[in-house]
Amino acid sequence: MDAEPMRTARLTLEPLAVRHAAEMAEVLGNPALHIFTGGSPDTPERLRDRYARLVAGPPAGHAESWLNWVIRLDGPDRLVGYVQATVTGDRASVAWVVGTAWQGRGIAGEAAVALVHRLRERGVTVVVAAVHPDHAASAAVARRAGLAPTTGRVDGEVVWSSDRDEAAGPEHGPI
Template identity: 40%
Template sequence: MQTLAIGSLTLEPQIAAHADEMFVVLSDPAIYEYENEPPQSAAGLRERFAELESRRSPNGSEQWLNWVIRLPNNKLIGYVQATVYPIGRAAIAYELNSAYWGRGLARQAVQVMLGELIARYGVKQFSAVLKQQNQRSFKLLQRLGFALATPAEHLRAEVERDEFLMLRQVEASERGAP
């Protein structure tokens, strides 16, 4: 993994040393309006981040790529992540502290991650799962070229009834093909 930059943002490979600052970022209750819950402690988050530093699933079949998002003032504001499967697919996720919503920062961060996954990891298809009520994420993913999966794809992916599966195929021009 390498550090990525876009506009005023820097995406750094996530490591255990980011846990204390990210605990504050991820303790924002607004992030969890639709699902999940904040980390229980900085120590627990540090342990989780340390596990993720291997960048691989326990069986080695998946790559787990996690970046923290840093502003020019050195402040962390969230993360982007991808699980890369060996067949050219990746599932993505992201979270930003709500103080930074609506500024285009999530779009920039996810966009640079997608580019990295295409160029460096050979990803040809992306997926994201979100709660149907989460219109903010739905619109962000649409702006990034994702579309709703078909009902059959939802069923195959075992997506919950209150969730959307969104997919994005990588165009040949994005892969550098003629």
């Protein structure tokens, strides 16, 4: 499975490229963005190195696909965040990040809905995301993308899933 361009009403999701690193370093540069995700902003050089690894994909012999897109907002024609999916068979783990200057505009939700739709078109049946329990905005994005909270936890984050059986029962652990 490959990351191919996607369009929504006001966004273009472009496959991640190393050339995006400098602009994305600005987008992701606010330390407040890392309150729920941890870490600190990457320099353009560190982001370039990270993007080179992501674009190269997983090591040979791994059965997963790494799909990464930057989010380009129409109008100002600038990058504002990213979405990503790690796909293994018919399951995908997804994530989204929108720079603090563009939060609260529904951009993450719009991009996440497009991502989940594309994954479903490609045969993915279960989509999961890990959301910090105190991150109400990210929980709203997960809900908009068709996910529901489960009893599962990964590194203290709530596992959200598109699998209604998984979301409903306490007998299901982390994904």
